[in-house]
Amino acid sequence: MKQFFIFVKKEFAHVLRDKKTLLILFGLPVAQILIFGFALTNEVKKSKIVIVDQAKDPASQAIITKVGVSQYFQIENTVANKRQIEDQFKQGKIKMAVVFPPYFNRDLLHQNKATIQVITDATDPNTANTLTNYFSAIVADYQAELNQTKAMPYRITTEMRMLYNPGLKGAPNFVPGVMALVLMLVCVMMTAISIVKEKETGTMEILLVSPFRPIMVILAKALPYLMLSLVNLCIILLVSVFVLQLPVNGSLLLLFAESTLFIITCLSLGLLISVKTESQQVAMLISLMGMLLPTVMFSGFMFPIENMPMGLQVLSNVIPAKWYYIIVKSIMIKGVGFSAIWKETFILVGITVVLLIISIKNFKIRLA
Amino acid sequence: MEAVVLNNVSKTYGKERKVAVDSVSLTVNKGELFGLIGPDGAGKTSIFRMLTTLLLPDGGTATVDGFDIVKDYKQIRNNVGYMPGKFSLYQDLTIEENINFFATVFGTSVEENYDLIKDIYVQIEPFKNRRAGKLSGGMKQKLALCCALIHKPTVLFLDEPTTGVDPVSRKEFWEMLKRLKQQDITIVVSTPYMDEATLCDRIALIQNGRILQIDTPDKIVQSYPDKLYQIKADRMYDLLKELNVYPKTLSCFTFGEYLHLSLTDESEQAEKELIQHLQNKGFHNIEMGAVTPGIEDCFIQLLKK
Amino acid sequence: MKETVIKTDKLTKRFGDFVATNEISLEVYKGEIFGFLGANGAGKTTAMRMLCGLSIPSSGQATIAGFDVYKQTEHIKKHIGYMSQKFSLYEDLTVLENIRFFGGIYGLSNADIKTKSEALLNELGLQDEAKTLVGSLPLGWKQKLSFSVAILHDPKIVFLDEPTGGVDPVTRRQFWDLIYNAADRGITIFVTTHYMDEAEYCNRISIMVDGRIQALDSPANLKKQFNASSMDEVFFELARGAKRGE
Structure with missing residues (x-):
């Protein structure tokens, strides 16, 4: 037990004395949360648009005013003709252009039908989509006002409620994602590198030729990173609660328990990488390319899994981060209890057990 | 009594079965300072790794302290001391922390076997709070030797301890080994420097995985066939x-x-x-x-x- | 009149308070084999880096192959070759590919590379191994090959940093044959080694202790000066007083 303790102590010394490791360990999570929170967001705000108003009548002016006060749009300037629009798009000055045809109001009132042309820059399809949706909503809103005065038979109005995230904020989506990402990064990469480093410097040889059992080396390596990851988790939660105003709706205890499980999954993955590689660079590359990338792509927090081809959907099931992401989202945002996430938990346990078995089977008590 | 016995031990690597050690047989007696002398790639490190139970031989048998290197690897790991060629200690730990760490891992304490390392340790003790990464080559070597000795091993394996070290530090190192020998520790050491051979009790000249000759340095020299x-x-x-x-x-x-x-x-x-x-x-x-x-x-x- | 290819005057390099090389002054002549000795940490590597144009001195003057170490480092690099114990060629390229690559790096024409690589393979007896991966060659051959590649572009000076560490005694001597050969062709050899017998093979040697050059002469004169029977003793006499380590 004394051996184990001094090993853990040594491991802490490695981490605490290396400024670069410390920075990765604690600087990175905070940086990621803040970057995702404030800079990278798929919410559309103040997009620059131009309006070509060939009608200049009460209806077009009313809609333009509505667009102008919307937080989503910022009217750049009004250009005189359609040809100038394309120049503006090409120069990347605007995201959307709206063209009101002549006699807009007259058509609307007398023919009961009028068209507005909306042109968007679809090089960024998501933004283009969002913008047209926002614009349609504004037009529909205007139409509703218009129709209030008249009695309309058979009217259906859709009343929408955005559950759990009424403000459609990005944070509830990405904070769980960043948690998965950071824990993955810290646990997988750090454990893998710290074990491989001992191989590289020859200290692993000494440890093997000692009474200290190899399995204890693994455990002693894992414990500090488990503890550091939990500290990390606290930091992420504190930042998201106090800086991003994102509360934890469910049980904090459950969240920590599930996170500990995910950390153990990651540790076993790191262990597996370390038994299979001989140099720190390779370990780092595999952790980054092989683990981080799938986490970003297949956990569902950047790209919706439901929209992927069947093959990729199946593949996403073996990505531990996917399940953890669902679990965290459920606990933090939906505030559900264990009964709602037992299935995901069970899958995560399964993945962990498999990883642990493979890596312990592959762990060599000799060099080759 | 023999401390180390190798019987036709062979080792090959990879799919091409590249031969690293080719039926090597030798015995090292208790209390002996035995040298494996040969250039890089001769198979010295492979032999050391097999004897320290880090590699399995492809053929032949070997014992250390009477324990079989395959079956009884746990006993061997408890008893021997090993300093690998690329051993560089924990650079970010201090001298004292390194020694304490290895002492504890080997289930002992610095105090328990202090008499064994005292001669060497006093030379680095003034810098005990300095990190290993900041030590000179000679001091690192002394620290590494202390770490390998701290659990009073029966057999000490030193793989190229003097490679890349300047002649002055090399001489000091060999003087330390001579003093250790008086403490009844069997020492097996490898080196590419031929001039160090004369400092051993017996040596094996080795090249391409094969033993060219085993004897005392004097006898090897006497066996030179021609007038020089x-x-x-x-x-x-x-x-x-x-x-x-x-x-x-x-x-x-x-x-x-x-x-x-x-x-x-x-x-x-x-x-x-x-x-x-x-x-x-x-x-x-x-x-x-x-x-x-x-x-x-x-x-x-x-x-x- | 001997042509001077390396000339340093009070060349100094400081790292903060630490003076790694302290006012070293030396001259090395064309075609000379110059041994650059010193204990670990005496400042050899730092000095060598400055001479190769890899590190700017803190003070003092030096010209290498006629070029100034402060302003003309790019010219210096064109006219020197460098080989260290650690620097082996690309292990995953064949012998010939390595020769072509390094020939290309030094701007040799294709025709030049072709004739030179043939000559080189002949000299080393590696014709049959031209298409072998360097990684699978024995260490001794690798070292000989990397020396030959280092002088492929006929540099004025070649810097060798412990080129023979760990090599067997026969190959070590073959390596020195290559060195003598290159020196005969007028290439200046600047070499560090831990083998004191190799110090004897040099025309002149300098011994550095704690950042300073404490002795500089031919091996025979140094032995006379220190009243020693071998270079080993001379080295000991000087290095024993060293205060600092690596």
Whole structure:
């Protein structure tokens, strides 16, 4: 037990004395949360648009005013003709252009039908989509006002409620994602590198030729990173609660328990990488390319899994981060209890057990 | 009594079965300072790793302290001390932390075996709060030796402890080994430096995974088959070229400031003939005399076989 | 009149308070084999880096192959070759590919590379191994090959940093044959080594202790000066007083 303790102590010394490791360990999570929170967001705000108003009548002016006060749009300037629009798009000055045809109001009132042309820059399809949706909503809103005065038979109005995230904020989506990402990064990469480093410097040889059992080396390596990851988790939660105003709706205890499980999954993955590689660079590359990338792509927090081809959907099931992401989202945002996430938990346990078995089977008590 | 016994031990690597160790047999007696002498790639490290149970042999058997290196690997790991060639300790831990760490891992404490490392430790103790990464080569080596000794091993394996170390530190290191020997620890050490061979009780000359010769350094030197001359003149490189084409040359190679030369004819007459020949070729200040061969001469001679 | 290819005057490099090389002054002549000795940490590597144009001196003057170490480092690099014990060629390229690559790096024409690589393979007896991966060659061959590649572009000076560490005694001597050969062709050899017998093979040697050059002469004169029978003793006499380590 004394051996184990001094090993853990040594491991802490490695981490605490290396400024670069410390920075990765604690600087990175905070940086990621803040970057995702404030800079990278798929919410559309103040997009620059131009309006070509060939009608200049009460209806077009009313809609333009509505667009102008919307937080989503910022009217750049009004250009005189359609040809100038394309120049503006090409120069990347605007995201959307709206063209009101002549006699807009007259058509609307007398023919009961009028068209507005909306042109968007679809090089960024998501933004283009969002913008047209926002614009349609504004037009529909205007139409509703218009129709209030008249009695309309058979009217259906859709009343929408955005559950759990009424403000459609990005944070509830990405904070769980960043948690998965950071824990993955810290646990997988750090454990893998710290074990491989001992191989590289020859200290692993000494440890093997000692009474200290190899399995204890693994455990002693894992414990500090488990503890550091939990500290990390606290930091992420504190930042998201106090800086991003994102509360934890469910049980904090459950969240920590599930996170500990995910950390153990990651540790076993790191262990597996370390038994299979001989140099720190390779370990780092595999952790980054092989683990981080799938986490970003297949956990569902950047790209919706439901929209992927069947093959990729199946593949996403073996990505531990996917399940953890669902679990965290459920606990933090939906505030559900264990009964709602037992299935995901069970899958995560399964993945962990498999990883642990493979890596312990592959762990060599000799060099080759 | 034997501390280490190897019986036709072989080791190959990879799919091509590249031979690293080729049926090596040798015994090291208890309390002996035994040297494995050979260049890089000769198989020294593979032998060390098999004896320290880090690698499994492909053929043959070996015991350390009477324990089988395959079956009884746990006992061996409890008893031996090992300093790998690339061993660099934990650079970010201090001297004291490194020693304490290894002592604890080996289930002992610094105090328990302090008498064993005392001589070496006092030399680095003034810097005990300095991190290992900031130590000089010589000090790192001393620290590594302390760490390998801290659990009072029965057999100490030192894989190329002096490689890349300057001559002064090398000499100091060998003096430390001699003192350790008096404490009844069997030491097996490998080195590519031939001049260190004479400091061992017995040595094995090794090349390409094979043992060329095993004996005491004296006996190996005595077994040198030919009469050896040292010769020098004012244009050394031309002299070497000339002697290499001289018909009666058996072997000739540079050796420090001299050339070492063996002739097919070992008579005094042949000696005079040669000097005459060289004078005719325009060499001046020729100096020639018999010389006792060293281990390096023997190694070169064995390699030429 | 001997042509001077390396000339340093009070060349100094400081790292903070630490003076790694302290006012070293030396001259090395064309075609000379110059041994640069010193204990670990004496400042050899730092000095060598400055001479190769890899590190700017803190003070003092030096010209390498006629070029100034402060202003003309790019010219210096064109006219020197460098080889260290650690620097082996690309292990995953064949012998010939390595030769072509390094020939290309130094701007040799294709025709030049072709004739030179043939000559080189002949000299080393590696014709049959031209298409072998360097990684699978024995260490001794690798070292000989990397020396030959280092002088492929006929540099004025070649810097060798412990080129023969760990090599067997026969190969070590073959390596020195290559060195002598290159020196005969007028290439200046600047070499560090831990083998004291190799110090004897040099025309002149300098011994550095604690950042300073404590002795500089031919091996024979140094032995006379220190009243020693071998270079080993000379080295000991000087290095024993060293205060600092690596």
